[in-house]
Amino acid sequence: MVEPTLVSVQNLAVEYRTGRLRRAPVGVIEDVSFDIAQGETLALVGESGSGKTTIGKAMLGLTPVTAGRILFNGSDITHLRGAGRRALASDIQAVFQNPFGSLNPALTIGRTLTEPLLVAGDLPKAEISSRIGELLWRVGLPGDAASRYPGQFSGGQRQRVAIARAVARRPKLIVCDEPTSALDVTTQASALELLHELQDDLGCAYLFITHDLAVVKEFADRVIVLEKGRIVEEGRSVDVCDHPAHPYTRRLVASAPVPDPLLQRRRREERLALPDL
């Protein structure tokens, strides 16, 4: 059964002006189109300069769009600002890369989590603190965490707080911008597990932005490969990772080292045999 389309990105382009009088604007992404179905996990994969983060920001309204459209549930949200954009907060949320920066160090965890709930306005104040307790429990943090400050927690725990903030209003889409890149590998594994469980519970879709193809294969349903602002390949993650078609994707797959010395030696020889791009 084909799930209905939640997000449709059509010919998206973002350019930045360099501020110099005579230089042409710099194109960050060009002619990017893809869909996200309800409840699916779509990964955006690329190296630095690929534009993957910019796509996420455009989705969240944090970056102006030069051309193209973004449709959410059928309505055009490309240039939505102000009250209209704020209304989207109940449907689209985000988990950012830097667990140290995405939480205001001067506010307690409780106050940080209260923010989205207060804005929603549909919960009476008395119930907010119990809801926060629920959220903390759900992401595996102790109940007394609400009265402590981000500085007292580890990176992995802070990321869980960020995840709790994201799911507080049960959104339909969560943009995850390299949510585990700054974490240790064991912490990364449990964070991904948490995200997976939450998806089962809430039925939300993920736009999962990462540079790590190995994570994509295990976590995402479909993947889009970006090089210098353009899409070079897309498909089911298992297919793309096992049988990459585009030379760039082949190079990406070949370069990812695997934790298996004998296999890695063979892979290295295959990579060195690849033609130079």
Add this chain to the structure above:
Amino acid sequence: MTVPTTTEALAVQSRSSWTRTVRHRIIPAIALTVIVLVTASVSVAPLLAPYPPLKQDLLNSLAGPSGAHLLGTDDLGRDILSRLLWGGQPALSGVAVATSVFAVVGMTLGILAGYLGAWTDRVISAVLDIMLSVPGIILILAVLAIFNQNVFAAMFVLGLFAAANLARVIRGLCLALREELFVDAARVSGLTPFRIMSRHILPALTGQLLIQMSLFAGIALGVQTGLGFLGLATPAPNPSWGGMVGEASQVIEQHPLFLLVSGGIIGIMSVAFGLLGDGLRDLESDRRRIAGSGRPIPLSALASAESDPHPADPSVLLTVRDYSVAFGTSSGPRTVVDSISFTVKEGEIFGLVGESGSGKTVTAQSLLGLLSENGGIVGGAAWLGSQRISPATDQELRKVRGREIGFVAQEPMVALDPHYTIGSQLTEVVRTIGEVSSGTGAIRARSLDLLRSVHLPAPENIMRRYPHELSGGMLQRVAIALALAGSPRLLIADEPTTALDVTVQAGILDLLRSLRDERGMAIILVTHDLGVVADICDRAIVMQRGRIVEEGAVEAIFYAAKDPYTQQLLASTPNIARDAADPGRDTDG
């Protein structure tokens, strides 16, 4: 992409915790008390002063301190203490006026420019530029001439023009805060700009405002009393602190104490304002600390009875035995590396593997004595061949650094001095090592050779470039070239590819392997990525919380890991070659 390491968390500029408390809390508290006391006394001068300020006693002029006149009398026999109390009123009320104007105007302009941005910012910034360049003193003098020695008008003008400085600072802070990730997160959460401003931005600004206000108060006091000194403010015979300094200057020889106390009270208040401002600044930065930091541990504290090395096995290059490293924290020394032992053979690529907090980076850096001030070796030792290299003084290490052991760090983008060209930095290191005779021709030739040996194209071109003009991958190659300048027998590479794209990483790992093959150089590779270990390492140790939990040849570690932590690491590492339906990785339910 980088995980803040224990090293970074602990390597904060440290001082003894006791003196830090004194400096950060007690001194500003004293300063504040002084300010409050003086202000209070001055405000109730009518009640407190023993004599009316204008009452003369010509028979008793220029008298020293006595029971009747605690600070003596001036040239007209007036009581100095009373005049000091009364004289503070124009001074401190002037300061109050100037500081209020300073705060209100500066904050408003700064917030408007910093938060609204774009055109508002451009216009306000141009206005600020002009305000900062106008010689305010001229305008103050003009105002005094017009409004006939009206000090308040003059102080108003002072505050107005100085506000441009505050506006600049506030604007900068606002701009920086706007870029913070938690502000983005607040926007995504749906907060209105007003709410974002009041919850996230204003509280941070208030701290800085208070700091700037105290510092400015000192300046305003200086200006007000200066004007009084020049006779442009409060007209005689009414007392003012500045005016009294002027009177005292006429009788320096007869009554030096007069000059001392009249200037002294101004000095004390200025110092107090300055200390208060500095104290608030320290408090502000205290709030942002990540982890505790503390007393530096002196190197001599370690007792290493090991003076002779391991029986010489010519194939063993590096011997580390019972090695322990600790950092000083406010709750006592914290051991980060706990009595580890391992060896590295000639020409071997050796992995130091672990997650954050494992102590792997601290181990690598301490081998070359690169720890920060509050870190030290508290047990065991390390030898290169038969020479002990750790613990060792800077003197002893000079023979080793860059010559026997080379070092490559994690972030290539900040590994080189941004102010000098690549060529200038390379030649400096080559010259320091001194293996090449110092005709510039030979040094330059050697530098070019080094760049070629790391497979950089067009080395002459690269020599002329600045670090910011090169990509991360190229910079890392340059850093490796730098480390090779002394033909070291061992290269310590601390997460050399963590900050690089995966395709670039592959190239760097290839380079390291080829360097080992060509030169027989051993490499210690510090990493958290098991894929990298599988790719390049011959042997490795796995560290957890300062201890070694697994060691051996890589095949043994990967295919027959004994330690449960190692097994957990292996299971958690994403593997692109593993089948997605592998039962070893069950993520559903």
Add this chain to the structure above:
Amino acid sequence: MLRIIVRRLLLSIPLLIVVSGITFILESFVPGDPARSLLGVNATPEQYDALRQSLHLDEPLVQQYWLYLQGLFHGDLGRSIFTNEEVVTTVAGRLPVTLSLVVGATLVATVVGVLFGVYSATRGRISRRIIDVVSLFGSALPNFWVALALIAIFAVALPLLPATGYVPFEDSPQLWLSSLVLPVVALAIGGVALIAKVTRDSMLSTLGLDYIRTLRASGVSRRSIIWRHALRNSGLAVSTTIGLTLINFVPGTIFAETIFVLPGLGSAVVTATNLHDIPVVQGIGLTFTLIVIIVNLLVDVAYGLLNPKVRSS
């Protein structure tokens, strides 16, 4: 780099206009009648009128200002109401004195401040504390009081240096120097603290940077690391502070020149203010503004030279 200079120069034009305009307007409000002050109380009404006319005092304000601006373009700053000397001449004559004072104080404050800052950042805790305290007092004590104290100690108690007076360089370089020592020190003391603090803070944060570690690991000497690399990174912050210090010294000359009786712009502007000698006040105000503009320009140029990102583009 060119952009920076051009922008600075473009901004100076409105700046000069603003300053001259403001002083003009303010001075026009000054109570009292210049004609009366000049001629005394016993002149006839016709004499007052004649004088007022020749000084253009009867014409509308805007007209007077326009005439003034025109004169400005021709390098004519008007004449002093009291001495009838051309303001340009007055300024030109007094400028060397003020410049010697300001530039000298800046040099002294820079050298001492930077040395303090470097030692404070690289030596032990005790010397750091001492430097902290000395700097704090230097900046907190009011500069006019410091000047008086210096006179009391070095000119009265130990008669080593002259308390007041100025000797032009052409007359005797030695006496010129000794007449400037105390005033320069009095000014400089106030500026050392900030330069030392900025140097120290900048050095400390630089010494914690990665590339310093690379240099250590490469075996580069400690001396080279401190003076060739760490200090270089502080160049930007320090040169901006030096510019700021110089600009702050300019109003300081008002006190220094008055106390030490130096025939400079600072003492002249105080006298002129008291006498309501408008053209002189304006002329000196514009000169001060010009000094500030030039200093800011130099700092901008230094920024361009020191910042490798600007240099290489």
